Amino acid sequence: MIEILVSIFLLSGASLGLLAAIGIIRLPDLLTRMHASTKSGALGTAMIMVGVMLAFMEPVVTFRAFAIIMFIMITSPVAAHVIARAGYFVGVSLWDGTVKDMLKESYDPESHYLRSGFEGMDDDGETDDMDESEDQAR
Amino acid sequence: MSTEVALPVFIPLLAGVLSLMLWRSRKWQRRLAILGTGLLLASTLWLLSSTLDQGFVVLQLGGWAAPFGITLVADLLSAVMAVITGLIGFAIALYSLGTIPDRHEKFGYYPLMHLLLAGVAGSFLTGDIFNLFVWFEVMLLASFALLTLGGERAQMEGAIKYVTLNLFSSALFLSAIGLTYGLTGTLNMADLAYKLSQVEHTGMVNVVALMFMISFGIKAAAFPLFFWLPASYHTPQVAVSALFAGLLTKVGVYALYRLFTLVFVGDTGYTHTILLWSAALTMLTGVLGAAAQFEFRRILSFHIVSQIGYIMLGLALYTPLALLGGIFYLVHNIIAKTNLFLISGLTYRLLGSYDLKKLGGVYRERPGIAILFLVSALGLAGIPPLSGFFAKFLVIKAAVEVEAWVAVVVALSVSFMTLYSMIKIWAQVFWKPVPEDVDATRLRSKERDPGMVWLLTPIIGLAALVVLFGVWAEPLYQVSSDAAAQLLNPAGYIEAVLGVTP
Amino acid sequence: METLMAYAIGVLFGCAVYMMLRRSIVKLVIGLIILSNAANLLIFAVSGMTRGAPPLIPEGMQLPEGAIADPLPQALVLTAIVIAFGVLAFSVVLIHRAFEVVETDDLDQMKDTDT
């Protein structure tokens, strides 16, 4: 019984990994590739670790596997964020099918200042409404 | 308990660490330099006296019996090399106090010096082939750092070659260790010797032996593997050059001596013939290279290569007299060569150059320095009754005995060309008047230079040894003779380390 | 498996040497990295490779269960890795400094110190 559970976790984890790899090969630009790689990869690994927990069923192993999942969940988005923004700002070209880029409009390449559009408002500004108005403004 | 065999390793390690921790105080680093190297010298003398008493001094580190733990072992060769390390270390420490710029002191000169000595002593005293690799690396990295200390253009250019070629050598060494372990399953040199003495000779042993030979040949600057040396040895501070000249390449030679008298003695007809050709060509190319140079330290650097050939010749001929001569030559050469580098620093201090064309007039103004040079230079060239003569005499006589005429002719030609170079320096630096465009105020100044005592003390001391080992060569001869006898009878070493009689 | 490793190590050594022969100092660094990896793997491979039996003694036992991998080459390789790392750190910075001082990355231009 538990073997089947483990197998399922392992296989789905590995499949996610493969998915990430295919994504990184197929997808057209840096940012879209990152969608595939970081998340699917991380999730796939996490699932395999769950498989490990189940396979061993020992506290020490469980703790270790859990730590691995935690660490991956912490580090991989951070890395993704850091690379993505670096790639974005140094001008890695985006896919032709990209539909909008709100960051580009808010960014001043001279002063390197990234505006929020809420400058001058106080902290309690009605954010929900702002969503709409911002979308229209652009 | 044979603590004395470990002290020459641990004293400089400790001195290096303390010196590193005292990086904020140059004053204490300087005091430590003297204290550390002084203690090192004392400990090596203790080791030598024990070795003379007992034949071998063996210490199983960590209390783990050989071949499982790491064994430190001193036979006479090791002990003599250790003493020379202490001696040169002490001399260089004194010299450094007077020559190393403040900035270099501030950026770790002294720790590096201590650790280089530790690496050298470790290499001489270890009885374990992998541990030898580790000490080689300690020594090598310390030498990298010392070589680049100062960051001048020439240093960088020289260092890149030095580093790259030596790293290739290290990779070969490491691979050879791997193959050795794969073949024999052991790392202790005595155990290796013991095991290899039990099996029929196979080609793979020779293959591995040659890998070691090439690797050590690179470190020793043997033909055709020496290129890194002349490219770099003249670039750092002269104290560093001197330290390198005296000790570094000799570690490679020592390693050749150790392995090719203890471990790889099953097919000396093959291995030692290769050594013989390499030795002859090393002598020749080195000395020819030197003759083409017009820079004090470059000349000396090329001569290191050629004299390595002499020492290798002793090993290659592999007779009692030849090994004896090789060891004698090794000791002599370290002292004389180091001293010549130190003297080059002295004239640099007086005239601000190493270029022979920009030097001159030292004999007229400073006859004392001239005599010190002449003694060391003629000693190096093998003019009697200085140390080099008997060294040369022993090696060549060994060659004549086995009628290795090529080696004899080469050795004599090299001896001649060495004299040529030394005389060239003498004529240019000492006899020739000061060139007109050279500022010689410091040379001519009658004022006392207070830092000069740091330079002169080691130079005078080493020059005295060059004379002493010439006019009173018998003690060194006896020690070398006993050391050679030990090398030719590896059973003693094996028994001392493993406690078994092969 | 050792057979396969022998080929791989040969490839690594070849690549390392090829990179060390390039004139661009930056390539030299890559060569050094591959070289040390090759040497480490050589030690590891040549002393025999064992699957799934790390040299660990389970809790509560005096000896490992069954045959285990030879721990000694592992210790050697570990030491070698560390040493290679130290050497590499130094070399990388050396190359960096050499480029700054000599103002070229062409090794053939760095020959003032020879004749």
Add this chain to the structure above:
Amino acid sequence: MINPLVINLVYLLLSLSVLLSFIRLAKGPSLPDRVVALELIATMVVAIIGVHAIDTGVASFLDIAIVLALTAFLAAIGFARFLERGGPRDD
């Protein structure tokens, strides 16, 4: 005991992902692309180690995975820093 077939299949999938990721790393075209590929490979290595731990029954291998998960992303941070400071992205 897990079916060896499953284990081997998992190994296959994971090694395939590593190979594919390396293709992206080799192709680039930009530095961030390569770094992303490197990150993915590191993650896949963690997964492989996990599978190996199950395969051999030696939990100690997981320690490597922990260390990898905790530190491998440092390389990515380093590359990003390189880009941020003006290093060429197409190198």
Add this chain to the structure above:
Amino acid sequence: MTEPDKKIMKDNTVILHTAALALLPLQLLFSVFLLLRGHDEPGGGFIAGLVGAGAVVLYLFAHGVDATRRIIRFDPRDLLGIGLLLGTVSAFPALLRGEPFLTAQWWIFDLAGTEIKLSTVLVFDIGVYFAVVGTILTVVVSLTEAEE
């Protein structure tokens, strides 16, 4: 190549800063864990030192040299010195018992039912730890300072 002092893009932001701050204690803790159990399980001074140094390097990348120097307080060279000193000194206690250099000395005692094993081996491993951290920090800090 651009001038190093000219900014080419927006600085790193809150996310990396915060992540580094959060990860630092985690990684350091883990490194100590690796150090202490290295004699029995994979780990040991060297591995632990690398992990610990990695933590500081991450912090360095996120917060810069000055902030890093503030949190580690020691000069990296002092860490290195301490490490090497511990490593070397651990060779000597054996001499007091008339044993060869580097012979391990163990002090095992029971503390509330737990066996506590103190030894020169542990001192040695701690020395390794500090030396590794000191080495990597010296290198990386010098390099980043040279860049700035």
Add this chain to the structure above:
Amino acid sequence: MIGFFANVLLALAWTVLSGNLSVLNMIFGFVLGYGALAILQPGAPILAGYAQRVPRFVIFILFFIRELVKANVKVAFDVLTPPWHMQPGVIAMPLKAKTDLEITMVANLISLTPGTLSLDVSNDRRVLFIHAMFLQDEKSLRDDLHEIERRILQIMR
């Protein structure tokens, strides 16, 4: 945080005392400890809100896993089929999160969900710029993102 720490300690104490080092026993110990802390909470200000946070956390995890799987399937479908269904783009998401830690948590969890990737935060830290893969229905995407943020803040505050 203190509450969680205390709970872990209690769980450990339970496992040691019970002498059974299995995973199930540890989880059991954790649950027991949680119960004890929940009872203790009104009398100990330092534990304020802990009892509520744990179920929220568990619920959040489940929610997040659902999001994860959902988004992964979407991405997987697009990756594996030849034509591109995606409409990627960068959008600005105003943040309710205020502290560094909150912003980081939000940004990272958004990054972890396939289809969205936190690019950067505006200099005044009030807007998070996100690269999204499927901008076909931006409104529902924004709702999803706000839902994630809301749940995170609930746990953290």
Add this chain to the structure above:
Amino acid sequence: MLYAVLSGFLLAALVPLVHRSAGQFTGWLLALLPAALTVYFASFVPLISGGEVLGQQWTWFPGMDIHLGFTLDGLSLLFALLISFIGTFVLIYAGGYLKGHPDLGRFYIVMLSFMASMLGLVLSDNLVALFVFWELTSITSYLLIGFNHESEKARKCALQGLFVSVIGGFFLLVGIMLLGIYGGSFSIVELLNSSEDWFSAAPLTLLILCILGGTFTKSAQFPFHFWLPNAMAAPTPVSAYLHSATMVKAGVYLMARLNPMFGEEMLWTVMLTLFGGVTMFVGAWLAYTHTDAKKVLAYSTVMALGTLTMLIGIGTEYAMIAFAAFLLGHSLYKGALFMVAGSIDHEAGTKDLTKLGGMRSLMPWTAGAALLAALSLAGVPPLFGFIGKELMLEAVLSAGPLQGLVVALAVVSAMMTAAIAAVVALKPFYGPRVETPKQPHEAPLAMLAGPVVLAAVSLLFGLLPGVPETLLVTAAVTAVAGMPLDFYLSLWHGFNLPLLLSVVGLTGGAILYRYWDRTREPLERLMTRLDRFAPETGYFRALDGIIWLCDWQTRILQNGKMGNYMIVLVMTTVVIVGYTLAAQHGIQFTLDWQDINFYELAIVALLMVTAVYATTTRSRLGAVATMGVLGFMVALIFILFSAPDLGITQVLVETLTVILLVLVLFRLPGFARYSTLFEILRDGFVAVSFGALMTVLILATLDARMFEPISSYFVEAAYPEALGRNIVNVILVDFRSLDTLGELFVLGIAALGVYSMLKLRAEKLND
């Protein structure tokens, strides 16, 4: 005798002290030592002339059978007396000649050392000790010739002298070694006594040629004669004198010393006679064609050395006697003449014989001494030189197979010598007065003492030949001949062939002198034309050739290109190791492809791919990132094959390596392609060869395993004895902790090196 030798060195060391206190009387004061030595050695005369041989031995270097053994027999006594007796006057003379010279003190030091070395040489019984002194005379004479060291010419001449004698010295050294090896001893006495049992086993030809290589160069035998006149270019006639009268005779001394051993050997006799005869003639000829007084004297010395060599070679009874007599005579008159030449130079400011004349009245004492010495040189009775020459002519008449040639050479040389004598000693003093750069005065007492005494002794010995005969010559001849000979010296031997030849010689000499002005110049022109065949030209050619070779070799080998260095290293490894493997082990191994899992294959394949990609990519950072992958693959291999610690370490190290590279590469340029296609192919070949070698080595080793590894001990002892369950870690921190300690220091040093490289420069830039 040891103290006699050492006293010279000791006094040399004390010279600065003496010089400071004694001032201008230093020369006189120092001369007391050789004077005392003369007396000391003279005190042995009765004993030695009675046929005794004195021996003394001090242990020096017993291990090598090298002792400070001294033998005093007739030959060494004769030399010792000449050295100390003439040395006395040289020191006195130098005080006058070099008065006020700033380097006079240094001159005394070297001169005394030289004298002591020379004494050591002629007294030593041990051949190695003899060689030690031999080389010392070379070095000290180098310093003497180069006394005027700020002149480039002096330096060059000194160098030439040194080189020739040192090269010769090497030959001698080998000869001595051969004697020691085959004769079983370095002691001359023992060798002479051991009869010739060992001759059959020894490579006798080589041995003799080696020894002659040493003696011919030292004694300026043709074709090595050229260095001697150049040595005369040295500024002081004093040192020049020394080279004429003593050092160059070291070679002659050694030949005479060893003559009893080799006298029966054909090679020995022919070589000595032939080369000696030719040298005699060449010397005389060259002396005749030169005008510089010191050069003329130098060439005439060459002539004398040739004569002496030839006489040893002839080896007959007469030749032996002639040898001893000629040696004694030559030393006396040549010493006097050199000092005279020096005085002329000193007083008149030139030593060009064509520019000198009529100074008799201005320097009467000098002129008198010169006249006597010249007559002796020319071989005019009743001077002692005549006896020597008579005996020489008598000897050549019995020169065996070479008789005809030798006689002809001897007679011609005798004629020319007579002419030279006249040119040197008569021309400056007699005939019309020629204006000189300086107005000459009689030389001071210090410079007169030598010439006058020596010339007077020449006359005295000529008039009373029995005195030198009984005191010195008989014993010397005994030593050279190896047996006592019965003879007596006299001026008058009756009318015989030698007397006739002597008369012919003197008459011819007179004619040649008469037409010296007219014959000299055409001869000189002829010699100039022959210059390119001269041995000296050969010397310079050889020197240039060596330097060219050095430059060429250095350009080729040490060419500064690191790629080339690497290729040499790698190919050396490939060729030597590969050859050994192929020849001694064979390229044989078992390939085992069965034992591989597919995922392992994938990992290893990717490992290879990463390496190849990193070497071929143009993208520098791509290569760096690839290094990360390579590291991961290596780590995976470690992990899959049971090395978790290695895996962790590898992963961490690789990550940090990448970080390091990224940090550093920021400032460095991208991958540049500098290589041509040829270079790429060449390097590719080298790389592939090396890779193939390593593969084959590993495969071969895997098959050739000989012993079980020692590691089972670690497994067994790890927990029970070292209290650790991670065996690798236990090895690292306990079993082999010294490795780890060393490794730590490697790291520390690397950090220190990096720190100083980066910071020292930064600080420099800040200043």
